[in-house]
Amino acid sequence: MDKSSSQRLPPLKRNWWLKHRFFKLYMLREATVLPLVFFTLCLLAGMVALLQGAESWQGWIAFMGSPIVLLLNLVALAASLFHAATFFVLFPRVMPIRIAGHSLPDNAIVAGQWAGVVAVALLFFWLLGRV
Amino acid sequence: MSISKHGTQHKQAFDEPLWWGLFSAGGVCFAVLLPAVILFIAVLLPLGLLPAEALSYERASTLLFSVLGFLFVGAVVCLPLFHAAHRLRHGMFDISVGNDATNKKLMYGGAALLSILALGLVVAGMLG
Amino acid sequence: MNIQTKHISVKRYLPDSSADPYWQQYDLPVDDSTSMLDALNHIKEQLDSTLSYRWSCRMAICGSCGVMVNGIPKLGCKTFLRDYEGDIRIEPLAHFPVQRDLVVDMEIFLEHLAAVKPYLIDDNPVKAYDPRAPETYQQSPEQLARYKQFANCINCGLCYSACPQFGLNPEFLGPAALTLAHRYNLDSRDHGKKQRMAELNRHDGVWSCTFVGFCSKVCPKHVDPAAAVNQGKVEAAKHTLIALFKG
Numbered sequence: 001m002d003k004s005s006s007q008r009l010p011p012l013k014r015n016w017w018l019k020h021r022f023f024k025l026y027m028l029r030e031a032t033v034l035p036l037v038f039f040t041l042c043l044l045a046g047m048v049a050l051l052q053g054a055e056s057w058q059g060w061i062a063f064m065g066s067p068i069v070l071l072l073n074l075v076a077l078a079a080s081l082f083h084a085a086t087f088f089v090l091f092p093r094v095m096p097i098r099i100a101g102h103s104l105p106d107n108a109i110v111a112g113q114w115a116g117v118v119a120v121a122l123l124f125f126w127l128l129g130r131v
Numbered sequence: 132m133s134i135s136k137h138g139t140q141h142k143q144a145f146d147e148p149l150w151w152g153l154f155s156a157g158g159v160c161f162a163v164l165l166p167a168v169i170l171f172i173a174v175l176l177p178l179g180l181l182p183a184e185a186l187s188y189e190r191a192s193t194l195l196f197s198v199l200g201f202l203f204v205g206a207v208v209c210l211p212l213f214h215a216a217h218r219l220r221h222g223m224f225d226i227s228v229g230n231d232a233t234n235k236k237l238m239y240g241g242a243a244l245l246s247i248l249a250l251g252l253v254v255a256g257m258l259g
Numbered sequence: 260m261n262i263q264t265k266h267i268s269v270k271r272y273l274p275d276s277s278a279d280p281y282w283q284q285y286d287l288p289v290d291d292s293t294s295m296l297d298a299l300n301h302i303k304e305q306l307d308s309t310l311s312y313r314w315s316c317r318m319a320i321c322g323s324c325g326v327m328v329n330g331i332p333k334l335g336c337k338t339f340l341r342d343y344e345g346d347i348r349i350e351p352l353a354h355f356p357v358q359r360d361l362v363v364d365m366e367i368f369l370e371h372l373a374a375v376k377p378y379l380i381d382d383n384p385v386k387a388y389d390p391r392a393p394e395t396y397q398q399s400p401e402q403l404a405r406y407k408q409f410a411n412c413i414n415c416g417l418c419y420s421a422c423p424q425f426g427l428n429p430e431f432l433g434p435a436a437l438t439l440a441h442r443y444n445l446d447s448r449d450h451g452k453k454q455r456m457a458e459l460n461r462h463d464g465v466w467s468c469t470f471v472g473f474c475s476k477v478c479p480k481h482v483d484p485a486a487a488v489n490q491g492k493v494e495a496a497k498h499t500l501i502a503l504f505k506g
Contacts, residue, residue, distance in 0.1 A: 006366035007356040012426040014227040020330060023423065026471050030222045033215035036161060039169055040208055040215075044245065046172075047204075047252045050195060051259070054188035061186075065177030073173035080169055084162035090470060093486035095493065101401055113163065121167040127194075128171055128185040143457065145503075147466040148496035221469045224427065 032083040035076035042069065088113040150217055150239060157214025160206045168207050196256030204253050209246035216242035265289050265340055267298055269310065270350040272357050280357070282348075283307075289340045295349065296324050296335035299361075312361035319479055322415030325352050326361050332417035334479045353420040354429070368416050371432045375440035375458050380451025396448045406445035409438050409487050411480040418474035418484050424467050431467040432458065434474040434484035441487040444494065460495040468492070 017023035042064065049060035063069060091113065092106040175181050184190060194200055216238035223234045264286050272280040285302050293301075296314055303310050314324040317336045324335035327350040329343070340347065355363035379396075386392075418434035419425050425433045432440075440459055444452045459465050468488045475485040 006370055007364055008367070008429045009354065009356055009426075011227070011428065012354075012423060014225075016423055016426065017225065020473075022473050022476065023471070026473075027222075027225070030218050030225070030469075032161075033218045036165065036211055037215050039165075039173055040212060040245070042173065043208060044249055044252075047195065047249065047256075050188070050191055051252055051256050057188045057191065061177055064173060065179075070174070070177060073169060077166060077169040077174060080161060080165040083158070084166065087158050087162045090472075090489070093483065094489040096486075096490075116163045117166055120164055121170070124167045124171045128175075128181055130182065142462070143460050143499075143502075144462045144464070144466050145499055147460075147462065148492075148499045151466070151492055152496060225423065225469070227427075 029083065029086045032079035035072060035079045036083075038072050039076040042073065084113070084117060150213070150235075153210065153213035154217035155214075157210035157212070157217075161211045161214055164207055165211065192256065196253060196259075201250065201253045201257075204249050208249040209242075212242040212245055213239070262288050262290050265343075265347065267302075268346070268348045269299075269302070269361070270348070271310070271360055272351070273309070273359065291339075291341045293340045294336050295326065295328060295333065295338045295340065298340060299335060299349070310361075311359045320413060322413035325415045325417050325420070326350065327353055327420065332420035332477045334415060334417065337479050352416060354422070354426040355416070355420070365416055367429055368414075368419055368433070368435070371436040372414065372439065374432060375436050375443075375455050376451055377436070377439035377443055379443065379446065379449050380454065381448075382450045398447055402447040405447075406442045409442035409445070409482055411482050412439060412442075412484075413480055415479065417477045417479060421473040421477040423471055423473075424469060428463065428467060430463045432464050434468075434488060437465055437468070437491050438482060438484040438487035441491045441494070444491075456495060456498045459491050460498055465489075465491040465495050 017027045046057075046060045046064070049056035064073070088110045089106070092104070092109040097104040097109060171181070172186075176186055186194075195203070220231070220234045220238040223229055224231050228234075267285050267287065268282045269285065270280055271283045285306055287298055287301050287306070289298065294317075296317060299310065299312050299314070303312075312324070312326070312335075314335065315321040316323075319334055319337045322334070325332060326335050327333070327348075328338055329346065329348050330350075332352060349361065351357045351361045351363045355365060355368070358364050412435055414435060416435070422431075422434055425431050437459065440455045443449045444455060465488055468485075470485055470489055472485045475483045478484060
């Protein structure tokens with residue numbers, strides 16, 4: 001029997017994800033990359049400014065402080081945390097870690113990744129936060 | 132029941148493991164590094180909540196235009212860009228925008244171009 | 260026993276008499292133990308003998324009574340009316356062509372299952388008889404534990420109705436088929452991984468999955484197909500790397 005002999009439905013309409021809360025959360029997870037791209041472009045602008053000189057660098061910091069940019073970057077911060085919350089729970093399911101025949105509990109792997117987030121934040125505080 | 136299929140349907144997706152690998156690595160960077168990076172550089176710095184010398188022009192240049200700065204840009208700009216490209220490509224398929232073959236070229240191509248630009252800026256700073 | 264009356268709306272499709280599907284309401288007595296399947300049986304026996312639906316075992320083993328309940332894929336026998344207040348809408352499983360009422364055409368699902376060769380493949384199945392040889396297919400508990408969770412699939416197809424990627428692209432092999440492929444790839448007795456990887460490592464194989472994860476939410480046997488599919492991506496990536504180095 002040929003594969004094409006079975007019936008095919010037309011693909012879902014593009015609003016399929018609006019029909020269920022679970023799919024809306026999925027789309028929100030996928031959309032976390034939009035503010036991420038905005039922040040990345042800001043960062044690229046900052047690198048160009050840094051290369052141009054001290055005046056441009058101060059100008060870039062002022063640009064980063066304008067209300068709209070600050071607001072969008074706060075959204076990016078929230079998006080990165082939401083992404084982390086959704087991404088960390090996937091890790092033990094995609095790569096279950098087995099030590100001596102026993103699988104490491106999922107909670108331990110998720111907690112370990114959050115510890116990583118905190119460690120990076122502490123590293124930044126050590127690098128930039130001290131007077 | 133024998134299933135006969137055309138050769139094209141059996142085509143191996145040799146590129147997909149690469150995109151998925153970059154997506155995964157970028158996802159880890161986005162989740163572990165980006166919260167702190169955004170908090171310090173895009174929130175605390177412009178609000179003036181960091182010590183004045185923390186990211187002065189001189190200190191920022193020293194930090195960024197170095198081997199560590201190069202690695203920092205790779206983990207904070209390049210990999211997350213490929214992560215974003217992968218999700219945007221699949222998101223466009225999800226909402227039936229464009230055609231996947233074109234979207235792939237646009238998204239991964241864009242991520243690659245911006246990555247080269249970012250790493251190039253660091254190298255230019257190190258040389259200059 | 261607390262008996263009350265509940266309303267159920269069933270999406271009817273009778274291609275012989277009406278070209279379009281329509282909703283039909285039924286009122287029926289339910290108690291705490293009434294399942295959706297009990298309700299459908301009650302309708303069929305007492306109210307309306309024209310209703311068509313599939314069922315067999317009544318205990319979540321056969322996997323034939325899958326329907327959408329308020330838009331979520333469910334096994335009729337494992338879903339109880341006591342958990343629903345107000346509107347109860349029963350529809351045929353999503354993403355499959357409807358043949359009649361709640362009966363869908365699952366041919367495409369069976370094709371995708373067959374494509375991944377979900378059975379033990381032996382290198383050399385015919386061996387000369389050797390009385391001292393160990394019994395065939397010996398397996399330790401540790402080897403069993405590697406794939407056991409993924410072996411609980413009952414082929415009910417709920418995960419296909421939950422998967423938007425299958426809804427967007429019916430050529431996508433889909434959660435159950437990819438999970439079963441992974442289950443046999445993990446089996447110490449199997450030697451068919453290479454054949455299956457050729458199916459998995461295609462655009463319509465593991466790479467169409469975006470880890471929506473709803474398949475694992477609706478799975479009545481807690482198989483976690485999303486985990487299996489994404490572990491399949493790791494395997495497909497390894498397979499590709501090895502293929503590149505071997506040329």
